Amino acid sequence: MNKHTATSADVAALAGVSQSTVSRSFDPNSRISVATRQRVFEAAEQLGYQINKAAQTMIKKRSDLVGLVTAGLEDPFRSEFLHKLIIEVQNCGLRPMVMDVSDRETIDEELHGLIQYQLSGVIITSGTPSENIGKAFIRHGIPVVLVNRTEHSDEADIVNLDNEGAGEMAAKAFIESGKTNLVVVRSKKPSFSSVMRVKGFLNYLAPFLSGDKVNATEVLCDAGNYDSGYQIADKILTSQHKPDGIFFCMDHIACGFLDSAKRLVSPNEMSAIGVIGCDDIALASFRAYDLTTIRQSSSEIARASVETLLNRLQSPTSAPSKQAIPVELVYRSTLAKPQRTNIE
Amino acid sequence: MNKHTATSADVAALAGVSQSTVSRSFDPNSRISVATRQRVFEAAEQLGYQINKAAQTMIKKRSDLVGLVTAGLEDPFRSEFLHKLIIEVQNCGLRPMVMDVSDRETIDEELHGLIQYQLSGVIITSGTPSENIGKAFIRHGIPVVLVNRTEHSDEADIVNLDNEGAGEMAAKAFIESGKTNLVVVRSKKPSFSSVMRVKGFLNYLAPFLSGDKVNATEVLCDAGNYDSGYQIADKILTSQHKPDGIFFCMDHIACGFLDSAKRLVSPNEMSAIGVIGCDDIALASFRAYDLTTIRQSSSEIARASVETLLNRLQSPTSAPSKQAIPVELVYRSTLAKPQRTNIE
DNA sequence: TGTTGTTGTTCATACGTATGCACAACTCTT
DNA sequence: AAGAGTTGTGCATACGTATGAACAACAACA
Numbered sequence: 001m002n003k004h005t006a007t008s009a010d011v012a013a014l015a016g017v018s019q020s021t022v023s024r025s026f027d028p029n030s031r032i033s034v035a036t037r038q039r040v041f042e043a044a045e046q047l048g049y050q051i052n053k054a055a056q057t058m059i060k061k062r063s064d065l066v067g068l069v070t071a072g073l074e075d076p077f078r079s080e081f082l083h084k085l086i087i088e089v090q091n092c093g094l095r096p097m098v099m100d101v102s103d104r105e106t107i108d109e110e111l112h113g114l115i116q117y118q119l120s121g122v123i124i125t126s127g128t129p130s131e132n133i134g135k136a137f138i139r140h141g142i143p144v145v146l147v148n149r150t151e152h153s154d155e156a157d158i159v160n161l162d163n164e165g166a167g168e169m170a171a172k173a174f175i176e177s178g179k180t181n182l183v184v185v186r187s188k189k190p191s192f193s194s195v196m197r198v199k200g201f202l203n204y205l206a207p208f209l210s211g212d213k214v215n216a217t218e219v220l221c222d223a224g225n226y227d228s229g230y231q232i233a234d235k236i237l238t239s240q241h242k243p244d245g246i247f248f249c250m251d252h253i254a255c256g257f258l259d260s261a262k263r264l265v266s267p268n269e270m271s272a273i274g275v276i277g278c279d280d281i282a283l284a285s286f287r288a289y290d291l292t293t294i295r296q297s298s299s300e301i302a303r304a305s306v307e308t309l310l311n312r313l314q315s316p317t318s319a320p321s322k323q324a325i326p327v328e329l330v331y332r333s334t335l336a337k338p339q340r341t342n343i344e
Numbered sequence: 345m346n347k348h349t350a351t352s353a354d355v356a357a358l359a360g361v362s363q364s365t366v367s368r369s370f371d372p373n374s375r376i377s378v379a380t381r382q383r384v385f386e387a388a389e390q391l392g393y394q395i396n397k398a399a400q401t402m403i404k405k406r407s408d409l410v411g412l413v414t415a416g417l418e419d420p421f422r423s424e425f426l427h428k429l430i431i432e433v434q435n436c437g438l439r440p441m442v443m444d445v446s447d448r449e450t451i452d453e454e455l456h457g458l459i460q461y462q463l464s465g466v467i468i469t470s471g472t473p474s475e476n477i478g479k480a481f482i483r484h485g486i487p488v489v490l491v492n493r494t495e496h497s498d499e500a501d502i503v504n505l506d507n508e509g510a511g512e513m514a515a516k517a518f519i520e521s522g523k524t525n526l527v528v529v530r531s532k533k534p535s536f537s538s539v540m541r542v543k544g545f546l547n548y549l550a551p552f553l554s555g556d557k558v559n560a561t562e563v564l565c566d567a568g569n570y571d572s573g574y575q576i577a578d579k580i581l582t583s584q585h586k587p588d589g590i591f592f593c594m595d596h597i598a599c600g601f602l603d604s605a606k607r608l609v610s611p612n613e614m615s616a617i618g619v620i621g622c623d624d625i626a627l628a629s630f631r632a633y634d635l636t637t638i639r640q641s642s643s644e645i646a647r648a649s650v651e652t653l654l655n656r657l658q659s660p661t662s663a664p665s666k667q668a669i670p671v672e673l674v675y676r677s678t679l680a681k682p683q684r685t686n687i688e
Numbered sequence: 689t690g691t692t693g694t695t696g697t698t699c700a701t702a703c704g705t706a707t708g709c710a711c712a713a714c715t716c717t718t
Numbered sequence: 719a720a721g722a723g724t725t726g727t728g729c730a731t732a733c734g735t736a737t738g739a740a741c742a743a744c745a746a747c748a
Contacts, residue, residue: 005484007704018728023706033726048480053460054401055704058733063398065441073427076420076626083417086444095461097409098440100430116397117439136392140349226630259631282418286570287603288632351734362698367736377696399734402703 006047015043071126084302167200179245229256251277350391359387415470428646511544523589573600595621618679
């Protein structure tokens with residue numbers, strides 16, 4: 001009806017109260033008589049009043065936006081994680097502002113722009129911000145949560161997957177299944193996750209390796225995707241001594257490998273080779289792959305990340321927290337669950 | 345250093361100019377002497393000045409946020425599309441504010457909340473907003489772009505895939521390959537896309553059907569995902585007269601079907617059955633499926649959507665636009681490209 | 689020299705909300 | 719009945735930016 005948007009002053013006029021009374025009516029903690037509040041709500045309804053977030057932000061010095069910094073969304077695992085984060089953020093009455101920092105050299109300058117929005121917080125799931133940028137956010141009173149980052153910032157809260165544990169778990173599963181000739185595959189470009197996964201894998205194996213009963217090789221593939229897995233199969237399956245257990249740091253690579261393997265070796269031979277992936281992406285459970293893998297509950301990480309942020313908002317001065325989300329081995333057909341032995 | 349964030353007034357004081365001069369220095373279209381601007385920039389740099397978006401929004405009555413309304417991000421196609429949208433929005437110097445309206449009955453109330461942010465625009469890719477909500481945005485001066493929605497709003501700009509064309513294309517491909525016993529599968533719950541795809545499919549076939557040489561059946565599956573495709577295979581492949589051509593309205597369903605089919609019929613028999621999917625998701629090109637499908641370029645749609653929004657911002661009063669993005673048939677192994685015949 | 693135009697800057701104000709303070713009208717307590 | 723506490727409301731102001739209007743300095747032109 002009216003050409004311009006209704007303001008709290010318009011509502012006040014219609015309800016016959018002051019503007020401050022309108023403002024307080026929308027604050028549950030304010031002392032407002034039931035009758036007045038009722039009248040204000042009716043007037044607001046009638047005018048289609050919507051609060052002006054910009055004005056609110058200016059006063060409160062804090063918007064209800066949360067910056068979600070991500071990269072590489074073409075990876076479905078990341079993409080799924082972003083989805084979960086969005087949901088979690090929404091459920092807290094906050095709004096997700098997404099920022100994709102793919103193919104940027106330094107994400108610092110990009111991140112700097114976020115300070116302008118007086119965000120309630122920033123959750124960084126990709127890219128490696130410099131020490132400085134972290135401090136810049138803190139100085140501006142914007143809490144930062146680092147997810148699965150290598151940063152050892154002493155001011156930001158940190159939520160990590162138990163990547164090292166995932167590697168150990170894979171190694172243990174192979175040993176329990178009696179596999180002795182092991183390979184671990186990760187993308188050439190080192191990421192925090194994959195490096196830690198390999199580390200855990202090799203650490204667990206260390207005692208066995210020295211006994212010479214088991215050996216393990218690290219193989220690098222081009223990238224963290226299906227195609228790289230497809231390619232690397234040639235190298236792995238045509239070597240003189242084929243492995244009988246392969247741990248892939250990402251499910252995608254494993255799936256590419258599996259498809260490629262069908263070309264190269266017989267189903268029978270393939271069934272003797274144990275394969276474990278990591279992440280438990282949707283694809284892994286498809287019948288075409290049915291991949292044994294290490295599940296990282298993206299819901300769990302998302303929940304923990306947002307919860308951490310909320311905690312920080314409530315107690316801004318408490319010491320930075322740091323937690324590792326546990327992982328879980330999901331047996332499927334590429335490595336069968338061994339019969340219970342006394343190896344534990 | 346300073347405990348509070350620097351404002352334009354602080355910069356002005358340091359540079360020895362007025363606040364308005366600082367403001368104008370950051371506006372390329374303002375007349376400011378080179379020397380002054382230089383001095384202002386230096387002062388800003390020194391103080392780590394960041395413009396306050398909330399204050400700016402209040403004055404300009406428009407933020408640089410764009411609302412991206414989506415749902416069902418567990419579907420990788422949607423998720424990929426969101427990714428593309430985010431990139432496009434960022435490239436225009438705008439910020440994407442994502443809103444997931446999954447599992448909400450009416451998205452209207454959710455959308456209403458967006459009005460508070462004085463968005464530069466809203467791109468709606470999921471859910472079906474009521475006529476009213478569209479009008480509400482328009483009234484508040486917020487342009488709306490509907491992507492692949494059934495809405496016939498006469499105030500919003502519309503970007504559609506050529507869904508009907510996709511259906512026709514699939515039908516034509518089957519006919520050209522000499523397939524006569526056709527099935528088209530879509531999710532039980534009617535979505536705009538799938539309904540139009542089926543419509544196009546059947547429309548193209550109409551003349552052949554009347555000649556009795558070809559027949560076509562519509563089959564509904566539970567949902568638009570892998571598992572539903574897996575399930576529906578039983579129904580389709582165990583019927584008395586098996587089809588020799590199946591068009592799935594979504595690649596996911598097709599992939600589920602293909603995996604399931606391996607259980608039910610021999611590879612030889614399967615090779616006689618043509619399968620066409622729709623969307624060309626990443627999965628479709630995996631060797632495990634190698635699915636012939638109809639490609640919807642998500643980049644193309646994303647680009648067109650954002651471009652449409654920008655056009656609207658430049659000329660707010662011009663008539664609403666409407667465009668259909670063309671699709672493309674990608675031959676892979678589930679339906680081979682027929683030898684050139686004179687059917688055209 | 690007076691008129692007109694151009695350039696660069698400042699002043700003052702508006703945007704819409706939240707909130708400390710003051711205060712009036714009650715309710716309780718003694 | 720008088721002082722003390724409680725409840726509900728209004729006044730006034732601050733937040734940080736953009737921008738129209740005014741103006742000063744200077745150049746161009748007659």
